[in-house]
Amino acid sequence: MSTPTPPPGYGPQDPQQPGQYGQPGQPGQQPGQPGQYGQQPGYGQQQPRYGGQPGYGQQQPGYGQQPGYGQQPQYGQQPGYPQQPGQPGQYGQQPGQPGQYGQQPGYGPYGQPGGGFGGGIPGNLAAWPNRVGAWFIDSLIIGIPAGIGGAIAGNTSNTVVAIIGVIFYLAGLGLAIWNILIRQGSTGQTVGKQVLGLKLVGADTGQPIGVGKTFLRQLTHILDGLACYIGYLWPLWDEKRQTFADKINNTYVITL
Template sequence: MSNQDPYQQYPAGGWQPTPNPSGPAVPDPYAQPAYGQPPYGQPAHGQPTYGQPPYAQPAYGQPVPAYGTPATSAPAFGPPAYGAPAYGAAPYGDVPYGAPVYANPGYGFPRFGGGFTYASWIARVGAYFLDSLASLPYLVGLIYMASTSVPGVDRFGNPTDQPTSMGALTFGVGALVTLVVWGWNRWVLAGRTGQSWGKKVVGLTLQRDVTGEPIGVGMAFLRDLAHYVDGILYIGYLLPLWDGKRQTLSDKIVKSVVVR
């Protein structure tokens, strides 16, 4: 029978662990932990227990949040970041179901039909008149050639005016200058930027009907060729007076619109 007092907290000679020759010594369960150390069997602050991730550390493969970032996925209070869509707005590139896409925002026009109107007929006539000033070199050469012509006869013996060599040269140079200026203004500038000189003065822009992008140099050239269709009884030129999108026949052929 043991003589040890069962109500004594510590043995008289101190706790003596049973020797364990096959392993490490058994720690004293009555010993007090050192300052800053957790009790026996408890994990230290910030240290994980078996099978658990460290304290305040994300699971493997998850990004580490920045200091001060909210723990939840809800956005922080305040306005959205610069360039981000407003709360509740469709992200860039997403169009609500059924909403027509009128223009690309990269060219200054909103996508959902606001911010611009189709150009009026009188405004389009004014822009075309200003573009037609590129024909002045051709007209000057033609007038000079006609005024310097000399009397002569054609191959059938009929009397006619014959242009001089200087008059013919002036007309040829004037026609070439007009072609270069017209092509640069109507095909290159209007095709790449949407605005010829005349359209820029009046405040109009030529663009694709669906995307709102410039129609390109090739389509601008084809559009000018299609004006011959507009010239049939001038119906195509008058069509913007009652057409919903104020398009001429040439606009419908190349799928373009002119907007303000």
């Protein structure tokens, strides 16, 4: 008995020929291409565009950039690398710049947080007793020769002795000019201040105030002597420990 011939489209055929069982009968259809039987696109999946371009609604990566995992890369930023600490968006920010996370606040002079000059209060203002002690030492240096000279010149009729007295008095005056104006103006210290570790400085600069401003400060001490010397006592309760002359001339007396 002869084997019956199957109708066209059934039975084994060449897999490269169209009309294969399980394939749509499109001429030239290759196995595995879209449209093959049993290989439909997934649910909700867009058909790939011609040339392998991304589907509708998908953003293409920028020129010269690789898209980062789970985020769109910014212009000029390498994907996948954490941003360095510092200012926002700045690459390679070194520690210590403003805006760095966890940066500690700066410290003013003498180790006081937020202190220092230029508007702040130094951390080691001189105590009132120390200032009185420095004044007493300076008064002895100036007052002893001046007192001796005044006593001699005012209690003798002898010309030679009177001249000696005047010399002592002028020596005391010269010591006052050198110690209070020149020495304190250029270094911030009289002899008495140096002995007790004190220094006169400008509130804005923290440096000695110069001879001219020191002279003006000495003149404004006249205000400290008014009303029972209340200006000299003002540092006892003043927050900045300043006399009236210090406030007028914007100066501090500090300890070293």
